[in-house]
Amino acid sequence: MAGTTQNSKLQWLRNPGVLAALPASIFLLIGFAGPLLMVGAYSFMPSRSFSLNQIPTFENYISIIHDSYYLSFFWSLAMAVIVVILLFIICYPIAYGMAKLFNKWANLVTALIAVPILISENIRLFGWVLILLKNGILDGSLQSLFGVSASGLLFTVPAIILGLVYVYLPFTLFPLVIGISMVPDTLKEAASDLGATRWQIFREVELPLSMPGLMIGGILTFVLVLGSLAEAKILGGQAIVMIADDIESAFTFAQNWPKGSALSVLLIALSGFIVFLLFRRVDLDRVIGRR
């Protein structure tokens, strides 16, 4: 009947959300879910196998527990905690300024901070190598100006932390800006009018209302640091081994795909769990759409 063809025609204007979601969803199903399943499957294959037609086994997970991999997990977690705390301290004043203070300058500041994300991480980290190197920019300046040497900076844990803070700063900052700008000034004024102190206003009004932004910023950074690879390798040398490094060497150097897969599964499970907690608490329509 004419009515039914009309109905299907009108769906374009009425509810084509499903159609619009399809291309990207199908692509990610093939490109994201597929590889993840593959990693999961490989993690149950016997050590050093390069195909999936073996008898499934738990040996990789058991050997991970027996080996000292917990140390890499510990370092990754420790780095993630330290970096997130440092970044909150560093970013909060800037985010506050961008949300409430800079007005027309806020766009410029946003651009200046966003541009480095678009420059290859390797190049920027290499810049830090040049600065921290023995006879590098910092050491060389100190020597020629004050005669003091600062040669042992590169390939240390603080250098790694510096690199991580440097690379992930925008990922903490931007969600924080969104979070803080979600708090209307009138609410703070009302709280102050009702007799709240500066600290009480922060704790009772600003913090809870900007929480979605803080959580997204904190967790995004946490998860990214957890899986970071280049910082520890380029700035840390052999100082510590983080978990992504272990995974990479299991796949490449040791040519042990099942072991690398099992480690990946553990890392994915850990990150996934944290992200799941985040998504349960945050309404994306409100944070991104300011609805």
Next chain:
Amino acid sequence: MNRPSWKKLTERFIILWTGAVIVFLYVPMVAVVLASFSKQRYFKFPVPAFTDKWYQKAFSSLSVRELLWTSLSIAALVTIISVVLAFLGALAFARYDWKGRKLYQRLILLPIFFPQAVLGLAMLLWFSAIGVTTSWHTAVFAHLVWITPIVILIMSIQVYSFDPALEEAAYDLGATRWQVLTQITLPILSPGIISGAIFAFLLSWGNFPLSLFTTGADQTIPEWLYAKMVSGYTPMVPTLGSLTLSAAAMFLLVAYIIWLAISARRRRLDSL
């Protein structure tokens, strides 16, 4: 009382702090450019002598051209495909109300939260399992998995502020669906589409962890830089670093000029 108030002091502190952090963000890039002009084989500061010989070498080198070409091809393809996928994806994310949208919003963003190195390795397994030989083509695929969700996120911000009644109004005034798309939806969403394209291009251009495992025998500039940094340093490292850096800067500059031209038209309308 003459001393500045607490509020003024915090404001001053925030401005100074922001300035310092921005300097902190750019210092390493300046260091790379500085090193690229250093005459020594191994970097030393203060720089004893400057030269442009590394640039001359880079421009005449065939392998450098090949690296640039590979990086450029990947980035261009990634931009085109991700913008198309993400435009529709963002409409589904922020424009339409449909059953399953909340779940879609969460699942589609997962790749952003994912460690890229692990994602790259997972892709490697996947390609080998389905029997695809890795080359720069597979890297395009890998980049898309990570970049498409980011572009969806960027475009969604614009789509959220788009009033669906505009499409309905145009349709009501006699426009066909194609006219609605080309004359109303696309022009109004163009700032979001352009910023999405800029991010797609530059994130692909500078990506290392995904390329590392998925380019096979081909090599992009970030991969080459990493390989030379970790072992076999050559003075070409800062040179190529500076070159990619300036390429990205040029790209942004052109984008900025286009943006200025568009907003100049808007301002011309506004000032009347």
Next chain:
Amino acid sequence: MSDVNESFLELSGITKRFGDFVAVDDINLKIAEGEFFTLVGPSGSGKTTMIRMLVGMDQPSDGEMRLKGQVMNNLPANKRPTCMVFQSLALFPHKSVGENIEFSIKIAGQDKAARRTRVNQLMEQLRLPLSYYEKSVMQCSGGERQRVALARALAFDPDILFFDEPLSALDFRLRKALEKELKDIHRETGKTFVYITHSLEEAMVMSDRIAIMRQGRIVQVGTPHEIYNYPKNKFVAQFMGEVNTLAVKKSGKNKVKVVGGDDEFTVLDDLADFTTGFLIIRPEILKIGKAAAKMKNRIKGVAYNDYALGSRVQYQIIIDQFEEHWLVERLQDEPYEGRRGDMVEIGWQPADSILVSE
């Protein structure tokens, strides 16, 4: 309205279901050519769904819509000779005032000179300065935007113009001015206007006829005069504004008694088919103080508070035996000396009582 073309737009059995929910339930309506017809109802009454079906944005689940005798159910919005002014106005932000107005005729393929002539004519008609042709719609004031939206719809030259509460976001004074302006434009163009709003007051000012909707159904259709003086039920009476209502039952040929009380009032109606229902008395016809003494129906209460309404003063009277607060209005120059807390008498004539059955 003349009966010649009574069924310019004819709706029969229009129903819209969303799953189990019936948003619009069996609507039958005839709208005449050139009429200013308004659908009024609270939010959720189905009026928005109704207008979306009329414009072609939604399809009715059941029923038939005929325009000039032709069924238009299957015409998509872009093929229907109707046009809507949206609640948000939906002005294209990337186009100038002129580009917005000429959108439909540009789509239709008219050449530039013809378009310009038509746009100029419309801008003049709507009192928009011709220099605004190039101005961005984002820079226009609220009232100017309304005019641009209306001009854009008129340029389409529709058989019927629909309005989805376009004035609801404006401040009181501008809204009042634009209500009258819209009615003037209706007169000038002679087009059929179908307007929806949640404000009966707004509907009264502009409309030839009003349909009151509630829970997907039409409760009453009539001229503003009919709706005001002869509300069909308590819902319509209360929707009009502040009224005093009292549950009553028949107690004589033209007498009603308060349910659960002793007070008895005289009404003018012949109560042949009335048993129980509500007595409705508007605040503006009640008399207070000395003026009340001459009225046939009288009750006493305590003056609790008073509010200045400009030309009138409104009093809130607590009437103990009804456990109710009544509102009474008095013209400013009518004499009254009572103060807050005083016991006062209020009264009205039988002819001013309105009786409804539900």
